[in-house]
Amino acid sequence: MHKRPPTMVPVPKLTPTDLVAALRNPLAFIADRWTPQSRTVERAALAALVMSVVIVVTGGAVRLTGSGLGCPTWPECTAGSLTPTDALSYHSAIEFTNRMLTYVLCAAVGWAIIAARSQKPFRRSLTRLGWAQFWLVMSNAILGGIVVLVGLNPYTVAAHFLLATALITVAALMWQRTREGDGEPRPLVGKAVQQLVWALVAVSLLLIAAGTVVTGAGPHPGDSGDVERIDVSWSGVAELHAVFAWIVVSLTFALWFFLKGVGAPQGPRDRVRELFLILLGQGVIGYVQYFTHLPTVLVGLHMFGSCLVWIGVLRVLLSLRERADVTGDAALPAQSYDAVSASISGPR
Incomplete structure (x- = not known):
């Protein structure tokens, strides 16, 4: 038997009008000719979230290896050169690699924008x-340049990390929104649980902020030279950081029992359990690094864990409500929500 030759799909020709349209509004041009599947949009959003965490971890590696000034200027690596020169050390390669990963992050975010713009319905x-x-990303790239130009001032380093945390927040929110509709959000729990979770979010933010102060006062300034440090007791701030961590763990533990006791939906309970496990791992790493005088590897793992903790907290917060499609049905029947709400809030 003779095999039939594969059918060739003709490549559409671009007319001058198409070229003008593509130059005028490339996103609209792509959206008119491509409709991604929902899974594609979700994966694009997840890729942006993953890269936002990767850039934090590699930024931490720059600091922990003392490579913060490996490229002593910005936006060039050295005066007159965008790349490291032969005269520079491996610190330059580490810092330059982290800078190049910013372009990968931009590509991931750009892919998420294109996929979201092309989805139907828009x-x-x-x-x-x-x-x-x-x-x-653009704002943090500029701030990263300022960090280099001011010689790794610890306050600018802290702001750099906090802005990266803001990026993770938006990326996690977009990833969540790709998996739900655009209907009005409907709460799955009562106000008491919502208030407890918002308290968890607030203390988690304090935990992260205290962590940046620990970094600014600790023994890893980011460069082997004379780098300014935050003039506070490092051990004292570390202990305050630990207090916030214990409060976060306690709130998470109480929240899980509360949700289980009132028969809350499985989604919020699963997210809280996941957060609790992340916190246990992060706590172990935190105490081990403290009593072993901050070995580089453990500090890096702790930074990675910090990102996971914050994502876990956000997922708990976002699990408290559902958003159906504009014309679709919600995942939880109304009577189930009413029963949960009544059990938490009590008689009205």
């Missing part, structure tokens, strides 16, 4: 979240 909320990530 969801403006997703596109806005994608563009918010883009501007956060």
Whole structure:
């Protein structure tokens, strides 16, 4: 038997009008000719979230290896050269690699924007979240340049990390929004649980902020030279950081029992359990690094764990409500929500 030759798909020819349209609004041009599957949009948003964590971890590696000034200027690596020269050390390669990963992050965010813009029906909320990530990346790139130009001032380093945390926040929100509709959010729990979770979010932010102070006062300044440090007791701030960590763990533990006791939906309970396990791992790493005088590897793992903790907290917060499609049905029947709400809030 003779095999039939594969059918060739003709490549569409671009007319001058198409070229003008592509130059005028490339996103609209792509959206008119491509409709991604929902899974594709979700994966694009997840890729942006993963890269936002990767850039934090590699930034931590720059600091922990003392490579913060490996490229002593910005946006060039050295005066007159965008790349490291032969005269520079391996610190330059580490710092330059981290800078190059910013382009990978931009590509991931750009892919998320294109996928969201091309989805049918068009969801403006997703596109806005994608563009918010883009501007956060640009802002943090500029701030990263300022960090280098001011010689790793610890306050600018702390701001650099906090802005990266803001990027993770928006990326996690976009990833969540790709898996739900655009209907009005409907709470799955009562106000008491919502208030407890918002308290968890607030203390988690304090935990992260205290962690940046620990970094600014600790023994890893980011360069082997004379780098300014925050003039506070490192051990005292570390102990305050630990207090916030214990409060976060306690709130998470109480929240899990509370949700289980009132028969809350499985989704919030699963997210809280996941957060609790992340916190246990992060706590072990934190105490081991403290009593072993901050070995580089453990500090790096702790930074990675910090990102996971914050993502876990955000997932708990976002699990407290559902958003159906504009014309679709919600995942939880109304009577189930009413029963949960009544059991938590009590008689009205």
